[in-house]
Amino acid sequence: MPHPALPTLTSQLPAGTVVTDPDILAPYRQDRAFDPDAGTPLAVVRPARTEEVQTVLRWATEHRIAVVPRGMGTGLSGGATALDGGIVLSTEKMRDITVDPVTRTAVVQPGLLNAEVKKAVAAHGLWYPPDPSSFEICSIGGNIATNAGGLCCVKYGVTTDYVLGLQVVLADGTAVRLGGPRLKDVAGLSLTKLFVGSEGTLGVITEVTLRLLPAQPTACTVVATFGSVRAACEAVAAVTGKIRPAMLEFMDSAAINAVEDKLKMGLDRTAAAMLVAASDERGSSGAEDAEFMAAVFTEHGAREVFSTSDPDEGEAFVAARRFAIPAVEAKGSLLLEDVGVPLSALADLVAGVEALAAERDLMISVIAHAGDGNTHPLIVFDPADPDMTARAERAFGEIMELAVGLGGTITGEHGVGRLKKPWLADYLGPEAMELNRRIKGALDPDGILNPGTIF
Ligand SMILES: Cc1cc2nc3c(=O)[nH]c(=O)nc-3n(C[C@H](O)[C@H](O)[C@H](O)COP(=O)(O)OP(=O)(O)OC[C@H]3O[C@@H](n4cnc5c(N)ncnc54)[C@H](O)[C@@H]3O)c2cc1C
Structure with missing residues (x-):
């Protein structure tokens, strides 16, 4: 039974903008956080112009209907999760x-x-x-x-x-x-x-x-493998203390193996960690920085260091790092963390996550935008196993507590969404949380915009 107000919206928008076919709605219910409690929206609305978005929001305010804005649904914090009785406003047709x-x-x-x-x-x-x-x-x-x-x-x-x-x-x-x-x-x-x-x-x-x-100058890439995660993290801090690399990424053993399982590119399966770094400084400075990073990695006990100025060779390692989330996802369901710390605490964070994984008997693979101190511990679990799911959910909170205890944040880039809402107030403190609420109240007094996300 369609919502009685929906025909009013449909009549104000170009044909085909409001979609209610359940088969078409289904993929709009979740983002990549795969919230099992995602609702079923009344409709997906796909406007092509700002004026059409205005029409949608005027209608939603009039009828007090929740609106979940949606891009491509790749978000990892559940921010584009659909709500029962709400609409999903997809921007996919706005492409100029x-x-x-x-x-x-x-x-x-x-x-x-x-x-x-x-x-x-x-x-x-x-x-x-x-x-x-x-x-x-x-x-x-x-x-x-x-x-x-x-x-x-x-x-x-x-x-x-x-x-x-x-x-x-x-x-x-x-x-x-x-x-x-x-x-x-x-x-x-x-x-x-x-x-x-x-x-x-x-x-x-x-x-x-x-x-x-x-346009970005061509980068020189340096890849190094290490026997310990702590040594790799300390090498990161030694680099950022001296130069500004254009990339400084980290993968642990579980991520290396998961990527190697899929891409079969000859990564060292026995390494505890791998760093993928690059410099795009102009002229000879790029090669000098790459040489500097290779020397730092060697000083920090790297087992193997490989440098290249060939963009295709470099891109193969960057692609491997980019592929880490889908590769680890192939091992089971993921609770995907996004904690960040000051660089001086990176080694303690990664070692702390490793210890937590052993304590909770879980596979937690860590990948990181290491040069920013921003890590993604990927907690692998089987949703059909209630005990494992409980341990994974517990570890999810414990990792945030670990990061905050090290002076870090509960999210470096993925956002609070629905997933991290329970931890936000403690992290921000009462004054900053209240300021957030007042701003939300001033701009969206009826609370129709993405209710349940952040607030
Ligand atoms: C394999 C993989 C790797 C990833 N790597 C990274 C990474 O390296 N760095 C990183 O930051 N993220 C990463 N992400 C997360 C994700 O891709 C980003 O958060 C991205 O910005 C989400 O874009 P989207 O179009 O999919 O937005 P969606 O998931 O559709 O929406 C994300 C949030 O933005 C809101 N939103 C979307 N469009 C609008 C709009 N026009 N107006 C108002 N609100 C809007 C939604 O309501 C929701 O809260 C990764 C995700 C995957 C699956």
């Missing part, structure tokens, strides 16, 4: 891009994939740096809404560093422009940044103005 090579900016609609943005701007000799491992399958709108990180953040920063402006539709349907294609603009409060990382709880992003860089 315009590039201004002089100001080095691009105006982009949210549904374009990160990889498509990179490709479009590359045609102008430009580069959009943020590169989540999921860059080929996630939307730019989702990246802004989660303030996504990635592999090159260690040198180039995260998504927010490239957001100059936004168009956002608020809960009541008002469309507001914040910032724009101006490289300097300090008029008013910094509201653009407020919406970056707001996980669909403050408004729907319908357009973004991105800052671009000149």
Whole structure:
């Protein structure tokens, strides 16, 4: 039985925008956190223009219907999980891009994939740096809404560093422009940044103005394997204390083996850890930095160090690192962590997770954007085994406690979503949590935008 208010919405939008076919709705219920409690939405609404998003939100406010904004559903914190009786607002049809090579900016609609943005701007000799491992399958709108990180953040920063402006539709349907294609603009409060990382709880992003860089110089890549995770983490800190690598990624033994099982590229299955590092400094400096990193890795007891300036060879190792999550996912269901610590505590965090895995008798594979101190412990479990599931859920909380105890955060780049909501108030403290709530209340007084995410 369709919701009595749904025909009013359908009649105000182009044919085919509102979809209620259960077979089409099914894949929109969950994101990559695979929340087993995901609801079944009334409809998936796929607007193509900002005005249509306004129509949807005016209607939702009038009828007090929850709206879950959705990009490509690759989120790992359950932020795009559908709700019973709500609608999913998918941005997949909003795909325009315009590039201004002089100001080095691009105006982009949210549904374009990160990889498509990179490709479009590359045609102008430009580069959009943020590169989540999921860059080929996630939307730019989702990246802004989660303030996504990635592999090159260690040198180039995260998504927010490239957001100059936004168009956002608020809960009541008002469309507001914040910032724009101006490289300097300090008029008013910094509201653009407020919406970056707001996980669909403050408004729907319908357009973004991105800052671009000149094309990235070719990188020199260094890959090293270690007999202990602590030695590898200490090598990371020794590198970042001296230079700014363009990438500094970590995989533990379980991740190396899971990737090798799938890709069969000859990775050292006996290594306790592998680092994949790169420098893209111009001229001879890139090779010098690579040489420096190779020497640091050797000093820290690396068993094998391999350097290359061949982009294809380098990319094979980067692709292996990017493939780590799907490879470990093949071993069982995952509870995917995203904790980060100051770099001086990285070795203690990774060693602490290793100890926790032994204590709870679980496979917990650690991969990390190590140069940022941002780790992804991947807790593998079998949902059909209640005892193992309970141990996995317990370890999920314990890892956050471990990180916070080391001066770290409960999420470095994936966001709070629904998964981490129970830990947020303790992490932020009462004053900051209350400030968050007041901002949410001011922008979305009826609580229709992504209820249950963050708040
Ligand atoms: C294999 C794999 C590797 C990954 N690697 C990384 C990584 O290296 N770094 C990283 O940061 N993340 C990573 N992710 C997580 C994920 O890809 C990012 O969080 C990404 O930014 C989500 O984009 P999406 O389009 O899939 O958004 P979705 O999952 O659809 O949505 C994510 C959140 O944003 C909100 N949202 C989406 N679009 C809008 C909009 N237009 N307006 C308002 N709110 C919106 C949703 O409500 C939800 O809260 C990885 C995921 C996978 C599966």
